Amino acid sequence: MIYHICQKSRWEDGKARGAYEADSLEAEGFMHASTITQVVGVANAVFTGQTDLVFLVIDEAKLDSELKYETASNGQDYPHLYGTLNPDAVVKEIDYAAGTKGVFVLPEL
Numbered sequence: 874m875i876y877h878i879c880q881k882s883r884w885e886d887g888k889a890r891g892a893y894e895a896d897s898l899e900a901e902g903f904m905h906a907s908t909i910t911q912v913v914g915v916a917n918a919v920f921t922g923q924t925d926l927v928f929l930v931i932d933e934a935k936l937d938s939e940l941k942y943e944t945a946s947n948g949q950d951y952p953h954l955y956g957t958l959n960p961d962a963v964v965k966e967i968d969y970a971a972g973t974k975g976v977f978v979l980p981e982l
Contacts (some may be wrong), residue, residue, distance in 0.1 A: 881927040892957035903953040916977035928969035935962035
C-alpha cells in the first residue's frame with residue numbers, strides 16, 4: 874500500500890470525474906505519495922495548519938498510472954505516480970486532521 878494526503882474537496886471532485894490529480898502532476902509531472910513509514914513525517918512537514926484533509930490508502934496493484942519509487946533529496950525513496958489516480962485503487966479514505974498541538978499521527982487503518 875501507498876498513501877496520499879489531499880484536500881477532501883479535491884478528492885471528492887476527482888472521484889466524481891473518475892480521476893484525481895494533485896497540483897504536482899502538472900507542475901512536476903507526477904503525484905507525491907508515501908510509504909507507511911514516511912506518511913506522518915510528510916503530513917507534519919507539508920500539511921501543518923491545513924484542514925479538510927483526507928488520508929488515502931492506495932493499493933499499488935490497482936493503479937492505472939505508472940508508479941515509480943524515486944530518491945528524494947533526503948535520501949529516501951518515495952512513491953511517485955506518473956498520471957492520475959483512479960478512484961478504484963483507493964481502498965480506504967479517512968478524514969485526517971492534526972491532533973493535539975497541531976501534530977499529525979498515523980490514523981487507525
